[in-house]
Amino acid sequence: MTPVIELSGLGRAYGDRAVLRGVTLTVAAGQTLVVFGPNGAGKSTLLRILATLLRPTTGTVRVLGSTLPGEAWKARGRIGLLGHEPLLYRELSARQNLRYHARLHQVDPARIEQLLDAVGLARRADDPVSTYSRGMVQRAAVARAVLHDPELLLLDEPRANLDPAATEHLEPLLRGERGGPPRTRVITSHDPAGGLAEADLALGLKGGRTALFAPAGDVTAAEIGELYR
Amino acid sequence: MRVLGALLRKELRLELRTLESVPGMALFSVTTFVVFHFGLNRPNIEGDLAAGVFVVTILFAGMLGLNRLYVADQEEGGFDGFLMAPVDRTWLFVAKAIALFTYLVVVEIVAVPAFGLLLLQPSILPVLPSVIVVLLLANLGFAIIAALIGAIAVHTRARDLIGPLICLPLLIPVVIGSARALEPLFTQGGAGTLETKWLLILGLYDLVFGLLSVAVFDPLLED
Numbered sequence: 001m002t003p004v005i006e007l008s009g010l011g012r013a014y015g016d017r018a019v020l021r022g023v024t025l026t027v028a029a030g031q032t033l034v035v036f037g038p039n040g041a042g043k044s045t046l047l048r049i050l051a052t053l054l055r056p057t058t059g060t061v062r063v064l065g066s067t068l069p070g071e072a073w074k075a076r077g078r079i080g081l082l083g084h085e086p087l088l089y090r091e092l093s094a095r096q097n098l099r100y101h102a103r104l105h106q107v108d109p110a111r112i113e114q115l116l117d118a119v120g121l122a123r124r125a126d127d128p129v130s131t132y133s134r135g136m137v138q139r140a141a142v143a144r145a146v147l148h149d150p151e152l153l154l155l156d157e158p159r160a161n162l163d164p165a166a167t168e169h170l171e172p173l174l175r176g177e178r179g180g181p182p183r184t185r186v187i188t189s190h191d192p193a194g195g196l197a198e199a200d201l202a203l204g205l206k207g208g209r210t211a212l213f214a215p216a217g218d219v220t221a222a223e224i225g226e227l228y229r
Numbered sequence: 230m231r232v233l234g235a236l237l238r239k240e241l242r243l244e245l246r247t248l249e250s251v252p253g254m255a256l257f258s259v260t261t262f263v264v265f266h267f268g269l270n271r272p273n274i275e276g277d278l279a280a281g282v283f284v285v286t287i288l289f290a291g292m293l294g295l296n297r298l299y300v301a302d303q304e305e306g307g308f309d310g311f312l313m314a315p316v317d318r319t320w321l322f323v324a325k326a327i328a329l330f331t332y333l334v335v336v337e338i339v340a341v342p343a344f345g346l347l348l349l350q351p352s353i354l355p356v357l358p359s360v361i362v363v364l365l366l367a368n369l370g371f372a373i374i375a376a377l378i379g380a381i382a383v384h385t386r387a388r389d390l391i392g393p394l395i396c397l398p399l400l401i402p403v404v405i406g407s408a409r410a411l412e413p414l415f416t417q418g419g420a421g422t423l424e425t426k427w428l429l430i431l432g433l434y435d436l437v438f439g440l441l442s443v444a445v446f447d448p449l450l451e452d
Contacts, residue, residue: 051309051313052312052313053309053312053313053452054452055451055452069451069452073315076312076313076314076315077313077314077315078315079313081309081313083306083309085305085306085309086305086306087305087306087307087309087310088305088306088310089239089243089301089305089307090305091243091246091247091301092239092242092243092246096239096242099235100235100238100239101310101314103231103232103234103235104232104235104310104311104314104315104316105314105315106231128246144310
């Protein structure tokens with residue numbers, strides 16, 4: 001299968017502080033990589049590098065066939081990110097936010113209505129995001145992240161702030177169901193059992209280094225739990 | 230143009246919704262004119278003093294707009310959303326410059342009459358078309374510099390200080406050019422005529438810094 005993500009000796013530092021060190025892995029098209037690790041392990045930094053928002057300090061990064069950061073422009077628009085921040089303007093409504101992103105990504109406006117329905121926000125779509133609960137903001141953020149039907153979806157603790165009903169409602173979108181070929185996903189998680197259940201590959205980070213990288217079937221929840229000790 | 234339209238619509242919608250920039254800038258201008266009206270201890274001013282007071286007041290009012298220009302993008306993740314889109318990043322600079330230019334025009338619609346009423350000795354009406362030309366060129370120069378520097382300043386902790394500190398020295402040619410151009414227009418009886426050389430200087434400044442900003446804006450947004 002064609003690799004969508006190829007990392008070789010990836011490192012990233014903020015000043016003198018190294019956040020990621022020597023991360024090497026390959027993720028094929030349609031696979032789901034779940035990244036585990038305690039706070040500060042480098043999970044979010046890894047996602048931001050894959051999203052072309054941060055430059056690697058060392059090593060090589062290829063995403064969707066483009067070498068980052070030099071060819072990042074080729075990959076932009078094919079990646080979706082659901083981060084800790086919803087990337088939504090609070091004073092605009094969900095519909096206005098989605099219209100704004102749809103214009104940037106040249107997405108058919110009909111897709112906006114389809115997604116508002118899919119995330120259960122159709123009735124509140126014209127209210128400012130600032131009036132939403134945290135769960136509703138997360139639902140709007142999910143709609144924004146998948147609006148342009150990205151080939152690679154980066155999800156940073158995507159079920160945070162969602163109640164069980166909302167999680168179930170959003171599962172098809174979070175699972176990455178799409179019309180074309182299956183979506184490749186990278187998900188950060190603190191839930192060993194839940195994370196392994198949806199993973200093809202598991203990556204454990206500790207102190208910015210790779211503590212484990214293996215097919216999810218070869219890893220146990222107990223091994224993941226060890227990362228947090 | 231699709232991208233520019235989307236960015237501009239977003240900018241203006243946010244301002245209309247929050248009213249964070251324009252009302253503050255207009256209120257600052259009018260309040261400053263009131264303070265000068267009483268502080269200068271003279272009923273009216275004209276000539277170089279009038280031009281200086283007006284230009285500097287608008288400049289500092291513009292700084293309030295500069296400080297808010299990228300805040301929503303920085304605080305609400307708009308930068309990241311934009312940076313991940315497959316678009317030319319220069320459009321963000323163009324949209325920010327047009328938005329700030331628009332804010333300045335709206336502020337001046339309030340500030341010019343207030344200045345005429347509170348401070349200026351000759352009536353501004355006979356020379357209003359010339360004043361508008363000078364202000365449009367000055368606004369453009371200010372908007373270009375502010376849109377560029379604002380993108381740098383917003384990533385710093387002391388953005389409210391860094392923006393003006395970098396902007397003010399860069400805007401000295403705009404201050405000199407617009408004040409010198411307005412000086413004869415604000416002279417007793419409006420007798421003075423607009424000197425073309427100051428318009429050319431302002432126009433050249435706008436052109437040079439406009440091109441320079443377009444060239445450096447994209448690398449500025451990189452991590």
